Amino acid sequence: MFWPIAAAALFAAALITFVPLLRGKSFWKPTALALLFLLPAAGLWIYSEIGTPEAIGVQGVPVAHATANAQGTGMGAQGAAEMEPMLESLRARLTESPEDLDGWVLLARTLKTLQRFPEALEALETAHGIAPDDPFVMVELAEARIFTSTDGRIDEASAAMLKRAVELEPTQQKGLWLLGIAAAQAGDDAFAISYWESLLVQLEPGSPVTQSVQTQVNEAKARLGMEVEPSAPPTPAAAPASVAGGGSEAGWQGTAVRVTASAAARAAIPPEAVLFVVIRSPGPALGPPIGVRRIVGPSLPLELTITDQDSMLAERRISLESEVQLQARVSLSGSPAAKPGDWQSTPQTVSLSVPPNSGAAVELVVDQQVE
Numbered sequence: 001m002f003w004p005i006a007a008a009a010l011f012a013a014a015l016i017t018f019v020p021l022l023r024g025k026s027f028w029k030p031t032a033l034a035l036l037f038l039l040p041a042a043g044l045w046i047y048s049e050i051g052t053p054e055a056i057g058v059q060g061v062p063v064a065h066a067t068a069n070a071q072g073t074g075m076g077a078q079g080a081a082e083m084e085p086m087l088e089s090l091r092a093r094l095t096e097s098p099e100d101l102d103g104w105v106l107l108a109r110t111l112k113t114l115q116r117f118p119e120a121l122e123a124l125e126t127a128h129g130i131a132p133d134d135p136f137v138m139v140e141l142a143e144a145r146i147f148t149s150t151d152g153r154i155d156e157a158s159a160a161m162l163k164r165a166v167e168l169e170p171t172q173q174k175g176l177w178l179l180g181i182a183a184a185q186a187g188d189d190a191f192a193i194s195y196w197e198s199l200l201v202q203l204e205p206g207s208p209v210t211q212s213v214q215t216q217v218n219e220a221k222a223r224l225g226m227e228v229e230p231s232a233p234p235t236p237a238a239a240p241a242s243v244a245g246g247g248s249e250a251g252w253q254g255t256a257v258r259v260t261a262s263a264a265a266r267a268a269i270p271p272e273a274v275l276f277v278v279i280r281s282p283g284p285a286l287g288p289p290i291g292v293r294r295i296v297g298p299s300l301p302l303e304l305t306i307t308d309q310d311s312m313l314a315e316r317r318i319s320l321e322s323e324v325q326l327q328a329r330v331s332l333s334g335s336p337a338a339k340p341g342d343w344q345s346t347p348q349t350v351s352l353s354v355p356p357n358s359g360a361a362v363e364l365v366v367d368q369q370v371e
Helices: 002-022 029-050 076-096 101-113 117-130 135-148 156-168 173-185 189-200 208-223 263-268
Strands: 255-261 274-280 291-296 302-306 323-331 343-345 348-351 362-369
Touching (some): 076 101, 101 117, 117 135, 135 156, 156 173, 173 208, 189 208, 274 302, 291 302, 348 362
Parallel strands (some): 255 362
Antiparallel strands (some): 255 302, 274 323, 323 343, 323 348, 343 362
């Protein structure tokens, strides 16, 4: 019953919006006719893709999460091509009515679903300018910034925006999820647990989203030495590493890494600096990390072993990859995002089928200063 009612409501809204363009002879008449039918269809499709509770992004948030730029819902090439005329018409309409908040949000969410994140970010920046205190817009904008970041981290400005959004709307599910991720990234597991538990009370017990959030809560509690609630039985998707991806038949046991630094870097790195060893899926378009090791006050050279304990999310374990790209970055400010003055190494791509004790460790030489 929901879908017929929703379709009728969307059609009525489109009719009210575009009927003025249908009167008389006008340049806009063909566009209005197209939008009259395309926008309701697009709205229903977008709702079905990203309007459910799962849209909080537990499986696809790029920060801790996630690999949003690699795991968007996607429509396929044909579907995206069919949406292009509607997008262009919507852009033209927004040129005529630049203060149309709903139009900018619709444009942004459509672009995000098509994995065109920079364009979605631009649309949400415009929406935020129109409604700077709208919690939904603030959360969507913060998420879009994550999708377009080079390292998948939540920066301070985005975290502040998320806090403001949740203050205005305490039940903002995606906002609570992302705030938990931001706190976990900053090493504040207690705050992360608080945000995620506030989210859990809103979710359907036993749902996949609930299980994912509970997993993150349990892992944060374990890091704090707290008692952990029993986890839900593993789902078929959570296949062991030896089946799902890289590693030997016994499973990937880790990758040995040796981090060194040039003389110039050692001279410039203060004692309070923070070393990040970033693990990503290799490829021409680098997405958010799938894992990170954080070491405060590193004494270089040092050796460590990357394992699944360094994964950002239990659902996206490092061992699910056949190979990964490793990069060391020394942050002078402690921020995980690269900033001018930081030092980093050249990325190295390694296979996870090689056990850590099979030979020399992967060498990461910190010798490049970020400009």
